[in-house]
Amino acid sequence: MTSPAASKVVHARAPGKINVFLKVGARLDDGYHDVATAYQAVSLAENVRASAADDFSVHFSGPIDTSDLVTDGSNLAIKAATLLARKTGYRGGVHLEIEKNVPIAGGMGGGSADAAATLLACDTLWGTELSREDLLELATQLGSDVPFAFTGGTAIGTGRGDQLSPALAKGQFQWVLALADFGMSTPEVYSELDRHRERHRQDIFPAQLQPQVDTNVLQALRAGDPHMLAEVLHNDLQAPALHLEPELAEVIELGEEHGALAGMVSGSGPTVAFLAADLDSALELQIVLSAARLRVVRAQGPVHGARIIGD
Numbered sequence: 266m267t268s269p270a271a272s273k274v275v276h277a278r279a280p281g282k283i284n285v286f287l288k289v290g291a292r293l294d295d296g297y298h299d300v301a302t303a304y305q306a307v308s309l310a311e312n313v314r315a316s317a318a319d320d321f322s323v324h325f326s327g328p329i330d331t332s333d334l335v336t337d338g339s340n341l342a343i344k345a346a347t348l349l350a351r352k353t354g355y356r357g358g359v360h361l362e363i364e365k366n367v368p369i370a371g372g373m374g375g376g377s378a379d380a381a382a383t384l385l386a387c388d389t390l391w392g393t394e395l396s397r398e399d400l401l402e403l404a405t406q407l408g409s410d411v412p413f414a415f416t417g418g419t420a421i422g423t424g425r426g427d428q429l430s431p432a433l434a435k436g437q438f439q440w441v442l443a444l445a446d447f448g449m450s451t452p453e454v455y456s457e458l459d460r461h462r463e464r465h466r467q468d469i470f471p472a473q474l475q476p477q478v479d480t481n482v483l484q485a486l487r488a489g490d491p492h493m494l495a496e497v498l499h500n501d502l503q504a505p506a507l508h509l510e511p512e513l514a515e516v517i518e519l520g521e522e523h524g525a526l527a528g529m530v531s532g533s534g535p536t537v538a539f540l541a542a543d544l545d546s547a548l549e550l551q552i553v554l555s556a557a558r559l560r561v562v563r564a565q566g567p568v569h570g571a572r573i574i575g576d
C-alpha cells in the first residue's frame with residue numbers, strides 16, 4: 266500500500282444507465298426479484314473527486330438540486346468508501362466531491378454510479394489496488410445496479426441485475442430524457458408491481474421465476490438499429506410506475522407524438538427515456554419537450570463504465 270499525498274485528488278467518472286429491456290420475475294423470499302435486463306450506459310455521468318481525509322464525508326454539486334441528498338453514513342458513496350476501507354484494512358478516510366448529472370431517484374442509477382466511481386477513486390487514492398473482480402464483488406454488495414455502473418457499455422443483467430454478461434452493440438443510440446421534479450422509490454415501485462400481480466392473479470400468467478431477455482433486443486443492439494430497438498423496448502416496472510404517477514403517461518404520449526421512435530419509463534422511474542432515430546430527431550424532440558415546459562436532457566449510449574479521468 267502506498268501512502269497518499271495529502272493534496273492528491275483522484276477523479277473518477279461513472280455513467281447513468283437506461284434499462285432498454287427489463288423483465289421482473291416473481292418476488293423471492295428475500296424480498297428481491299430475479300430480473301432479466303439489458304442495460305445501456307449513457308453519457309449522463311457522475312464525477313467523483315476523492316481526496317485524503319481523516320474521516321468520511323461527501324459534498325454534492327452540479328446542475329441538479331442536490332439539497333435533499335443525505336450526506337451521512339447512509340449515503341451510498343460513503344457506504345462504498347467505508348466498505349472498501351473495511352475490506353482492505355485502510356485506516357484513513359476520504360472526502361468526496363460529487364458533481365451530479367444523473368437525476369436523483371430517477372431510475373437511471375445515479376446513486377449506483379456514485380458508488381461505482383467512489384470505489385474506483387478510493388482504490389486509486391489509497392493505493393489499495395484491488396483487482397477488478399474484487400471491486401466488482403464490493404459493487405454487488407452495494408446495490409443491484411452498482412456492478413453495471415462499474416462495467417458500463419451494454420450488458421445483460423440477471424439475478425438481481427448484478428450478474429452481468431457483456432452484450433454486443435454497434436453504433437450509438439440517441440436518447441432524450443424527460444426528467445421529473447420528483448423522485449420515486451425503487452422498493453415502492455417493485456411493491457406496486459407485486460400488488461398489481463396479486464390483484465390480477467386470475468387474469469394474468471404468473472410471473473416467471475427466471476425471466477429472460479428477448480432475443481430481438483440482442484439483435485437490435487447488435488445491429489445498432491434504433492428502429493428495431495424501439496419495437497422491443499420493454500419495462501415491467503413501467504405499469505406500476507404509471508399507476509403511482511399517472512401523469513408520466515402523458516409525457517410518454519407527448520414524446521411519441523413528436524417524433525420519438527418510442528418512449529418508456531427508465532428503470533423504476535420517474536425519468537422517461539425517448540429513443541430517437543438520430544441526432545437531428547433527438548434535437549428536435551428536445552426542443553418540443555422543452556417548449557412543453559419539461560426538463561429535458563439528451564444522452565447517447567453506450568459509453569464506458571467507471572474510469573479514472575486525468576484532469
Ligand code: C5P
Pocket residue numbers: 296297298299300407408409410424425426451452453455
Ligand atoms: O439492490 P438495491 O439496493 O438497488 O435495491 C433496492 C430495492 O429494490 C430492494 O430493496 C428491493 O425492494 C428492490 N429490488 C428488487 N429486485 C431487484 C432489485 C431491486 O426487488 N432485482
